[in-house]
Amino acid sequence: MPFFAANLSMMFTEHGFLDRFRAAADAGFDAVEFLFPYDYPAAEVAARLADAELEQVLFNLPAGDWADGERGLAALPGREDEFRRSVATALSYAKALGTRRLHMMAGIADAADPGRRAAYADALAFAADAAGEKDITLLIEPLNPRDMPGYFLNSFDQAAAMITDLGRPNVKLQFDIYHRQILHGDVLKALEQMMPIIGHVQIASVPGRNEPGTGELDDFRVLEALDELGYRGFVGCEYRPKAATLEGLDWLDWFEEC
Numbered sequence: 001m002p003f004f005a006a007n008l009s010m011m012f013t014e015h016g017f018l019d020r021f022r023a024a025a026d027a028g029f030d031a032v033e034f035l036f037p038y039d040y041p042a043a044e045v046a047a048r049l050a051d052a053e054l055e056q057v058l059f060n061l062p063a064g065d066w067a068d069g070e071r072g073l074a075a076l077p078g079r080e081d082e083f084r085r086s087v088a089t090a091l092s093y094a095k096a097l098g099t100r101r102l103h104m105m106a107g108i109a110d111a112a113d114p115g116r117r118a119a120y121a122d123a124l125a126f127a128a129d130a131a132g133e134k135d136i137t138l139l140i141e142p143l144n145p146r147d148m149p150g151y152f153l154n155s156f157d158q159a160a161a162m163i164t165d166l167g168r169p170n171v172k173l174q175f176d177i178y179h180r181q182i183l184h185g186d187v188l189k190a191l192e193q194m195m196p197i198i199g200h201v202q203i204a205s206v207p208g209r210n211e212p213g214t215g216e217l218d219d220f221r222v223l224e225a226l227d228e229l230g231y232r233g234f235v236g237c238e239y240r241p242k243a244a245t246l247e248g249l250d251w252l253d254w255f256e257e258c
C-alpha cells in the first residue's frame with residue numbers, strides 16, 4: 001500500500017490554503033504536498049503542519065511570474081541570478097517545513113535550442129549541489145503539452161537521460177502517472193525501467209485529472225505495481241476532485257479493499 005500525500009494545491013480547495021492542512025489530516029492523510037508555499041511566511045505554514053501532525057513531502061522551487069505564464073526559470077538564459085536566489089528561497093522554506101524533496105520546474109522554452117539546454121543543465125547542476133548540501137532530493141518532472149504548452153521538459157526519456165548524464169545521487173525523476181500516460185503511455189513498463197531513478201510519484205485519472213479509478217487507466221493496478229516494484233516513497237494525489245474533495249475520497253477505501 002503506497003503512502004499517499006494529499007496535494008493541497010488541487011485538493012481541499014473548498015478551504016483557504018492554510019486551512020487545507022487540518023482538512024487533509026481530518027480526512028485521514030498523514031502527508032501533504034503542494035505547488036508553492038511562498039505566499040505565506042514559512043513559520044505560519046510550519047505551524048499548520050505541526051498542528052495537523054502532517055509531513056510535508058514536496059513543493060516546487062519558485063517558478064517565476066506564474067500569473068504572466070511563466071512555469072519555471074531553469075531553462076531561461078539571462079535569468080540565472082533569479083534562479084539561484086529561488087533555490088536559496090526554496091531551501092529556506094524546506095528547512096522550516098522539514099521537506100526532503102524539491103521539484104525544479106524547467107520553464108517555457110524550446111528544448112531543441114542549445115542555449116536553453118545549456119542553461120537548464122547549469123541550473124540543474126547548481127540546484128543539485130545546493131540541495132545535496134542539505135540532504136535534499138531535487139526532482140525533475142516531464143509535463144504533457146496539453147496542460148503545459150511549450151514546456152521545456154516534455155519527454156520521460158529526455159528527463160531520464162539528463163538524470164543519468166548528471167550522475168548525482170540526489171537528482172531524481174518525479175514520475176507523474178497522469179503526464180506519463182498522456183505523453184507516452186506504457187506506464188507499467190516505464191515504472192519498471194525507471195524505478196532506480198524515481199524519487200516521487202503522483203497520480204490522477206486520465207484524461208480528466210480527477211480521482212484515481214475514474215479514467216482510462218486501471219489506476220489501482222498501477223498503484224499495486226508500485227508496491228510490487230519495491231517503491232516505498234510517497235504518491236502525491238495531484239488531482240482535481242470531480243465534486244467535493246471528501247465526496248470523492250472513497251477511491252482510497254476501494255483501493256484498500258481490493
Ligand SMILES: O=C(O)C(=O)[C@@H](O)CO
Nearest residue numbers: 035060103141143176238
Ligand atoms: O503539474 C504537475 O504535474 C506538477 O507536478 C507541478 O509541480 C508542476 O506544475
Ligand SMILES: [Mg+2]
Nearest residue numbers: 141176202238
Ligand atoms: Mg505532477
